[in-house]
Amino acid sequence: MSSKQLMLGNEAFARGAYEAGAKLAVAYPGTPSTEITQAFSKYENVKAQWAPNEKVALETAFGSSLAGNRTLCCFKHVGLNVAADPLFTISYIGINAGLVIIVADDPGMYSSQNEQDSRYYAMSAHIPMLEPSDCNEAVLFVKLAFEISERYDTPVFIRTTTRMSHSRGSVEIHEPVNVEPKEFARNISKNVMLPAFARKRHITVEARENKLSADADHLDVNEISWNDDRSLGIIASGIAYQYVKEALPDASVLKLGMVFPLPLQLIKRFSDGVQKLVVAEELEPFFEMQIKAAGIDCEGKSIFSRQGELSTQTIRKALSDGQETLQVHESFTDLPARPPVLCPGCPHRATFNVLSKLNLFVSGDIGCYTLGALAPYNALHTNVCMGASITVLSGMIKARPELKNQAVAVIGDSTFFHSGMTGLTDMVYNCIPGTVLVLDNRTTGMTGHQDHPGTGKTLQGELTYTVDIGEVAKAVGVKNVRYVDPFNLKELEAVLKEELNNDSPSVIICKHPCALLPKQRTLPVQVDPSVCRKCKQCLRLGCPAIENHDGAPVINTSICSGCKLCQSVCVFGAIR
Amino acid sequence: MKSDLNMIIVGVGGQGTLLSSKILGQLAILNDLDVKLSEVHGMAQRGGSVETHIRIADHVYSPLVEPGTADIVLGFEPMEAARWAHYLSRDGVIITNSSRIWPMPVVTGAVAYPENLYEKFEENNIRYKTIDAQQLADSVGSPRSTNIVLLGYISSLLPFSYEDWLKAIELCVPAKTLEANIKAFDLGKNAYLVKE
Numbered sequence: 001m002s003s004k005q006l007m008l009g010n011e012a013f014a015r016g017a018y019e020a021g022a023k024l025a026v027a028y029p030g031t032p033s034t035e036i037t038q039a040f041s042k043y044e045n046v047k048a049q050w051a052p053n054e055k056v057a058l059e060t061a062f063g064s065s066l067a068g069n070r071t072l073c074c075f076k077h078v079g080l081n082v083a084a085d086p087l088f089t090i091s092y093i094g095i096n097a098g099l100v101i102i103v104a105d106d107p108g109m110y111s112s113q114n115e116q117d118s119r120y121y122a123m124s125a126h127i128p129m130l131e132p133s134d135c136n137e138a139v140l141f142v143k144l145a146f147e148i149s150e151r152y153d154t155p156v157f158i159r160t161t162t163r164m165s166h167s168r169g170s171v172e173i174h175e176p177v178n179v180e181p182k183e184f185a186r187n188i189s190k191n192v193m194l195p196a197f198a199r200k201r202h203i204t205v206e207a208r209e210n211k212l213s214a215d216a217d218h219l220d221v222n223e224i225s226w227n228d229d230r231s232l233g234i235i236a237s238g239i240a241y242q243y244v245k246e247a248l249p250d251a252s253v254l255k256l257g258m259v260f261p262l263p264l265q266l267i268k269r270f271s272d273g274v275q276k277l278v279v280a281e282e283l284e285p286f287f288e289m290q291i292k293a294a295g296i297d298c299e300g301k302s303i304f305s306r307q308g309e310l311s312t313q314t315i316r317k318a319l320s321d322g323q324e325t326l327q328v329h330e331s332f333t334d335l336p337a338r339p340p341v342l343c344p345g346c347p348h349r350a351t352f353n354v355l356s357k358l359n360l361f362v363s364g365d366i367g368c369y370t371l372g373a374l375a376p377y378n379a380l381h382t383n384v385c386m387g388a389s390i391t392v393l394s395g396m397i398k399a400r401p402e403l404k405n406q407a408v409a410v411i412g413d414s415t416f417f418h419s420g421m422t423g424l425t426d427m428v429y430n431c432i433p434g435t436v437l438v439l440d441n442r443t444t445g446m447t448g449h450q451d452h453p454g455t456g457k458t459l460q461g462e463l464t465y466t467v468d469i470g471e472v473a474k475a476v477g478v479k480n481v482r483y484v485d486p487f488n489l490k491e492l493e494a495v496l497k498e499e500l501n502n503d504s505p506s507v508i509i510c511k512h513p514c515a516l517l518p519k520q521r522t523l524p525v526q527v528d529p530s531v532c533r534k535c536k537q538c539l540r541l542g543c544p545a546i547e548n549h550d551g552a553p554v555i556n557t558s559i560c561s562g563c564k565l566c567q568s569v570c571v572f573g574a575i576r
Numbered sequence: 577m578k579s580d581l582n583m584i585i586v587g588v589g590g591q592g593t594l595l596s597s598k599i600l601g602q603l604a605i606l607n608d609l610d611v612k613l614s615e616v617h618g619m620a621q622r623g624g625s626v627e628t629h630i631r632i633a634d635h636v637y638s639p640l641v642e643p644g645t646a647d648i649v650l651g652f653e654p655m656e657a658a659r660w661a662h663y664l665s666r667d668g669v670i671i672t673n674s675s676r677i678w679p680m681p682v683v684t685g686a687v688a689y690p691e692n693l694y695e696k697f698e699e700n701n702i703r704y705k706t707i708d709a710q711q712l713a714d715s716v717g718s719p720r721s722t723n724i725v726l727l728g729y730i731s732s733l734l735p736f737s738y739e740d741w742l743k744a745i746e747l748c749v750p751a752k753t754l755e756a757n758i759k760a761f762d763l764g765k766n767a768y769l770v771k772e
Contacts, residue, residue, distance in 0.1 A: 005605070035617075134639075163639065168639075170605055326642055326643065326644035329664055329702060332696070343623060446622070448617070448621075543683075544683055548684060
């Protein structure tokens with residue numbers, strides 16, 4: 001029995017895992033991958049859970065596979081860096097029941113700090129990688145990935161991109177297959193990577209890749225569609241394939257469903273059949289370099305950028321001899337930009353207000369609060385990756401001890417559990433008198449409100465132990481642990497000043513729920529123009545609800561959340 | 577109107593553009609048409625510009641509408657509609673909610689909100705219609721239904737039956753808000769019919 005449903009790419013990945021009989025999905029949230037695990041968690045008779053970070057997620061997923069259940073693991077491209085340690089060795093060990101890892105790249109950086117190309121992980125960890133090009137394929141490819149995983153005794157990657165994950169399309173759905181759990185046996189030489197065992201497994205890994213490479217030439221998902229026109233042949237995978245078909249319906253195309261290892265014989269045959277071979281791939285020249293290394297002439301990055309996404313238009317412009325663009329109207333180039341902002345009522349605004357006032361150097365982290373770097377706050381001065389706020393601050397204070405009372409780290413609650421705890425332990429261990437603000441908004445905000453170890457609830461809604469950030473800090477040896485509601489600006493300022501003057505590490509937990517969580521909105525406030533002296537203190541908060549009407553603040557009551565931060569900064573009592 | 581549809585829904589993160597595109601996607605499925613939508617999640621949803629591409633046809637390859645090919649640019653906010661005007665085809669039309677949301681550079685007074693958007697549309701021979709969808713949604717006590725009012729307004733331009741619209745809405749909104757959403761849809765639909 002099958003039927004059609006409208007699904008988000010990420011929902012289709014989850015559907016594929018469900019239909020393949022996967023029993024567990026483990027992930028850490030990260031745009032554009034988050035919805036996969038959320039969608040999977042809603043199916044019957046499956047388990048799904050958030051891990052505190054991607055390394056934990058992958059190790060847990062591996063354990064589940066080892067114990068005999070088909071398992072899915074998901075994260076974004078930078079999350080794969082965190083999971084890289086177990087990844088390379090799990091590749092040696094192989095799997096028991098199927099293990100599929102979905103990694104979501106973000107060409108164009110819609111919600112990321114870099115544009116890395118995860119396909120290189122497939123090559124360097126010797127793990128096969130599939131890449132679907134639409135939602136229906138997302139289901140099919142995950143099912144195929146589980147088969148390949150078990151046939152070749154390897155974890156299998158599915159690579160997706162923002163455009164693929166966040167496209168919605170029609171998906172043919174089927175009933176899930178019933179997969180019995182695999183027997184679980186002790187097998188020390190396969191499952192324990194001591195050097196002597198690992199040397200033997202490395203030989204197996206190479207043989208596995210050679211076999212996969214040969215078989216790739218005959219895999220259905222690698223497919224040539226010949227056209228009468230043989231002057232141009234294009235190789236593409238994923239979403240780029242769709243742009244190629246749209247822009248050049250008459251060209252011959254080799255669609256790569258498996259992006260590693262490459263079907264080199266098939267590529268050779270395709271190349272022999274066309275006059276000019278072009279590789280249309282987003283980000284790095286991953287195909288192009290391998291194809292050229294195999295002695296096949298092609299063009300790729302001499303035509304297409306390594307930055308950002310491809311599109312139908314870029315492919316048309318580069319490869320069509322006819323009409324370059326279909327555009328009719330000029331674009332409006334002089335419109336004010338609309339960058340993302342902290343929401344009305346966001347507790348981070350209160351914190352940044354105080355940090356700005358004290359003119360502190362702020363070592364930042366990954367989350368909504370990274371927006372503190374933008375105008376009008378300009379109050380976040382470095383930002384690398386998850387957890388780096390604390391460790392970068394530590395390094396700075398080691399280099400220049402006088403910074404201890406001029407600089408702080410800010411880190412979110414979910415990010416603290418992800419990789420802030422180790423950095424904090426290091427700060428204590430190495431005697432660094434840093435001040436860390438944990439911006440505890442009781443959720444994982446930026447990715448759309450996922451639970452984490454500090455919220456007391458699991459992904460599937462079970463109540464669980466609430467890990468207390470302050471107690472964690474105390475347990476690793478932080479003597480000065482303070483709790484403040486950031487909307488209490490005076491108290492936050494006083495506490496900050498005290499802790500900055502301490503000679504030992506301090507943790508200040510700025511605790512206030514995210515403004516978008518239920519029940520956080522209260523009645524909006526308004527400015528009384530007869531009392532207002534136009535001093536602009538409220539406007540400097542950078543709240544989207546406080547508009548500057550020729551120097552006079554006017555509150556847009558349709559978006560005001562009633563947080564009253566503006567009321568606290570108004571010395572004339574004009575906001576009520 | 578032909579059954580192929582290229583459309584872009586644009587607005588400000590948090591305005592409910594995603595729900596509207598989902599409803600259009602359901603409509604396509606109900607009518608046995610192929611459909612692809614492309615959405616923006618993540619950081620831009622925090623008050624930034626957001627856009628959803630909608631493509632409906634017998635077979636759709638790319639989920640993205642190409643500049644110069646949109647039949648409709650549906651604006652949840654007028655300046656965002658202008659930002660995407662170059663996506664319109666020669667016969668395409670902008671339909672936009674008239675209530676403004678100031679972006680941060682305007683909020684802080686760094687730049688002014690462009691006052692003459694509609695004049696510029698006219699100067700550039702861009703067809704457009706405006707509707708105060710926010711005010712209509714407020715009038716039925718359902719300020720969050722602006723998106724559905726706008727769908728009601730454009731429904732007369734699209735080849736789908738009223739019954740299918742209601743079914744698609746039912747598939748996408750929580751049951752307890754269905755009645756309010758249908759009311760909002762009818763308001764938008766009537767607003768168009770009155771105007772024409």
